[in-house]
Amino acid sequence: MPPPHSASIRLQQYLHTTRLLRSIHSALYYDQNTGMPAAGAPWRGEQLALLATQLHERQSCATYADLVEDAAAELAPHAPAAKQRNLQLLRLELQRQRSLDPQLVAALALAQARGNAIWQQARQANDFQAFAPALEELIRLRRAQASQWASAEPVARSPWELLAQPYEPDVSKARLQELFAPLKHEIPPLLERAAAVPAMATAATDLPEAVQDRLCGELLDSWGYDHRRCQRARSAHPFSCTVGPDDFRITTRVVNGQPFSAFLATAHEWGHSLYEQGLARSESQDFPWPLGEATSMGVHESQSLFWECRVARSQAFADQWYPRFSAGPGRDPWGDGHRFWRALNPMRPGLIRVEADELSYCLHIVLRFELELALVEQGMPVADLPHEWNQRMDALLGLQPTTVSEGCLQDIHWAEGLIGYFPSYALGHLISAQLTEAMAGAIGPIEPLIAAGETRTLQAWLQTHVWPLGRTVNGEELVEQVSGDTLGARPFLNHLNGKVEQLLNRT
Numbered sequence: 001m002p003p004p005h006s007a008s009i010r011l012q013q014y015l016h017t018t019r020l021l022r023s024i025h026s027a028l029y030y031d032q033n034t035g036m037p038a039a040g041a042p043w044r045g046e047q048l049a050l051l052a053t054q055l056h057e058r059q060s061c062a063t064y065a066d067l068v069e070d071a072a073a074e075l076a077p078h079a080p081a082a083k084q085r086n087l088q089l090l091r092l093e094l095q096r097q098r099s100l101d102p103q104l105v106a107a108l109a110l111a112q113a114r115g116n117a118i119w120q121q122a123r124q125a126n127d128f129q130a131f132a133p134a135l136e137e138l139i140r141l142r143r144a145q146a147s148q149w150a151s152a153e154p155v156a157r158s159p160w161e162l163l164a165q166p167y168e169p170d171v172s173k174a175r176l177q178e179l180f181a182p183l184k185h186e187i188p189p190l191l192e193r194a195a196a197v198p199a200m201a202t203a204a205t206d207l208p209e210a211v212q213d214r215l216c217g218e219l220l221d222s223w224g225y226d227h228r229r230c231q232r233a234r235s236a237h238p239f240s241c242t243v244g245p246d247d248f249r250i251t252t253r254v255v256n257g258q259p260f261s262a263f264l265a266t267a268h269e270w271g272h273s274l275y276e277q278g279l280a281r282s283e284s285q286d287f288p289w290p291l292g293e294a295t296s297m298g299v300h301e302s303q304s305l306f307w308e309c310r311v312a313r314s315q316a317f318a319d320q321w322y323p324r325f326s327a328g329p330g331r332d333p334w335g336d337g338h339r340f341w342r343a344l345n346p347m348r349p350g351l352i353r354v355e356a357d358e359l360s361y362c363l364h365i366v367l368r369f370e371l372e373l374a375l376v377e378q379g380m381p382v383a384d385l386p387h388e389w390n391q392r393m394d395a396l397l398g399l400q401p402t403t404v405s406e407g408c409l410q411d412i413h414w415a416e417g418l419i420g421y422f423p424s425y426a427l428g429h430l431i432s433a434q435l436t437e438a439m440a441g442a443i444g445p446i447e448p449l450i451a452a453g454e455t456r457t458l459q460a461w462l463q464t465h466v467w468p469l470g471r472t473v474n475g476e477e478l479v480e481q482v483s484g485d486t487l488g489a490r491p492f493l494n495h496l497n498g499k500v501e502q503l504l505n506r507t
Contacts, residue, residue, distance in 0.1 A: 007070035008083075014067055015288030018058055023243050025051045030241045030249050032116065034233040045113030052109035053102060060097035068094060082291055085472055089290035095152035100145065108141045112416045119415030120236055128386050128404040131415070136382045138417040139375055146376075160376045164420030167297040168427065169474045176369065176423050179430060182489040183362045184396070190500055191397075194347035194359060197503045207259035211328035216252060216266040218324065223270060223307070223455060230273065237412040238265040238354065240272035240304075245287045248273045258355060259325075260344060264308055265354070271307035274459065275300055278467030296475035297421065301428020302435060303462070309358050309429075310436055311458070315341045315502075316451035347503060349397040351406045358429070359496055363396045365426035368411075372419055431479055433492035435466060438483040 025048065032044050058064065072087050115134040122131035146159040153162065157172070164171050220232070228246075235251035242248055250269035255261040281292045294300045311317055318341035325340065326332040334340040347357050353364040371388060374380035380388065389408040390400045401407035413421050439461050440446055449457050465482050479487040 007067065007074045011067045011071045012288060014064060018055065019288040021051060021055050021058065023247075025055070026241055026243045030233075030243065030251075032113075033235040033237070033239070034251060038117070038120075041113065041117035045110050045117075048113050049106045049109040053106045056097055056100060056102055056105040059094065060100070065094060065098070082472065086289050086291055089471060092152070092154070093290075096149055099148045099150075099152040101148060104141065104144055104148065108138075108145065108417060111137050111141055115415040115417065116412065119409065119412060123236075123405050123409045126403045126405045126409075128409060131409060132382050132385075135385075135414055138414070139382065139419070142417050142419050143376060158377060160373055160420060163376070164423070167418075167421050167424050169296055169471075170476075171423070173373070176427075179487070179489055180362070180366050180369070180423075180426065182493060183426070184366060186493055187359060187363055187496070188396075190359060190496055191347075191349055194500050194503065197342070197347060197500075199346070199348065207325075207328050209254050212254055212259070212262045215263055215321075215324060215328070219263060219266055219312075220270055222453075223267075224274070224459070225270070229277075232266070238269050240269045240276070242273075242276045245281050248277060255355065261355060264312060264344075267312040268304045268308040271304035272300060274307070274462075275303040275467055278459075278463050280468045280470050291470045291472055293471050295469055295471060295473060295478050296427075297424035298427030298431055298475040299466070299478055301425050302431035303428075303466070305428045305432045306436065306458075306462075310432065310446065311450055311455065313341075313344050313358070314447055314450055316447045318344055319451065320453070342503065345499065345503065347500065349399055351393075351399055351401050352410055354410075358499065360397060362426040362429055362492075365422050367392050367396055368422040369426075371408075372422065376419060427475065427487075430487060430489055430492045431475065433495050434479050434483045434485065434487060435462075436495075437491050438465075 028044065028047055028051070032041075036044060068087065068090050072091075075083060075087070111134070115131075115138050118131055118134045122128065142163055143159055146162040149162045149165075150157070153165075157165070161172055216232070220230075230248045230250070233249070233251050234253055236253065238250075238252045240248075240250045250266070250273050252262045252265040252269060275294065279292055279294065281287050315338070319337040322334065322337040322340040326334060334343055345357060347359050349360040349363075350356055353361070353368075356364055367389070370392065371380075371385065374388065375382065375385070385408050386404050393407070394400045436446065439458070442465075443449070443457065443461055446458060449455070466478070469478050469481070473481060476487045479485070
């Protein structure tokens with residue numbers, strides 16, 4: 001234990017206050033998307049801009065820089081690797097923060113809050129022209145942010161790569177294109193094969209909201225939901241949010257005509273929350289340090305996709321939950337557990353990313369990745385986005401939306417300036433597949449465990465091998481450390497091929 005007035009203790013106390021401010025930001029964001037009245041958006045924008053300005057000042061000022069350097073000087077020559085890594089990450093983020101103009105920080109926070117509010121109205125009204133100026137402003141500000149960040153980076157990166165670093169440390173366009181190329185090549189033929197599986201009837205489209213809500217609650221309770229530390233609510237776009245070391249929030253939404261949407265979104269967001277709850281934060285004082293944060297958004301997504309796709313969409317899980325779902329509408333629209341499983345795995349390309357099946361999902365991400373590059377680095381005007389979206393979706397998935405609400409307005413991410421975020425979703429599928437193979441190699445096939453209700457065994461393996469790593473590694477390093485192999489697309493494509501074969505052989 002360091003002495004009470006040591007530099008590391010003073011730095012920890014400083015970081016704790018910074019984390020408190022960030023948690024206030026998280027709480028305001030959660031409220032903005034779940035309970036805030038629409039008319040409150042301008043004031044909320046000012047609140048978030050004020051917090052963003054204060055956080056930037058706190059994370060870039062000379063006092064903080066001195067604390068970091070004093071703590072570094074205090075380290076013994078052979079200090080634990082964790083302490084050295086914490087300081088390395090703090091220094092990198094300090095340089096990024098110090099490279100930013102405070103006026104840009106405030107302007108970006110206002111634009112993000114404004115973009116969120118305008119997007120919600122524009123999406124509901126199916127009006128891209130109402131949203132376009134907000135998106136243009138966000139892209140302009142994010143380009144400026146990338147330009148300023150460039151001086152802080154240890155290696156040269158393109159503007160898009162700079163914007164992606166907070167989500168996926170060390171990612172490059174070239175590496176993503178290498179990982180995504182097999183998906184673009186092999187998934188379309190798989191979609192054609194899956195089209196031979198007879199489509200399920202949509203008789204269950206009237207599953208009442210109250211039934212869906214109850215089923216979501218039962219799922220969470222069976223997966224370790226702690227009502228003292230967790231909360232769930234509704235939002236326009238499902239998300240997970242960590243407000244404090246013992247305050248975890250998730251949201252979902254009920255979609256008309258989609259009886260599994262809320263249930264699968266709950267499984268997905270709870271996967272995110274389980275990861276947050278399993279990070280190396282054994283005590284509240286651990287919460288401020290970088291090593292107590294998620295490895296990357298790709299690893300984060302791998303955890304949510306594991307619970308949604310590998311567990312909740314499995315045949316074993318469908319057999320367990322079929323009686324509960326079939327009792328909901330007062331009749332049985334499926335007939336048996338196998339047909340219910342097929343309904344959970346439609347394997348049909350659709351327009352909406354968050355409703356997409358495992359097979360087509362990554363092509364939705366490739367679409368957004370390529371459009372982001374076009375908007376940020378290749379000079380594509382925002383006005384061309386609806387047309388380009390439709391053309392590229394047709395090329396990738398053979399579909400064209402008839403409205404912008406089904407097309408380029410469907411996601412909230414660009415409305416909040418989150419350029420560089422989308423590829424993490426596809427990386428999550430690849431990472432999840434490779435980690436699942438490693439898990440099965442260690443504890444045996446996971447379907448028998450799911451059938452036996454032993455999901456805590458799956459959690460325990462992740463808690464031991466994945467969650468504690470935090471930011472000691474980046475996403476690709478985590479995969480190699482846990483699985484013994486370099487990250488690649490093959491385990492995921494093998495999984496997709498296996499599921500299509502299973503569907504074809506049991507129709």
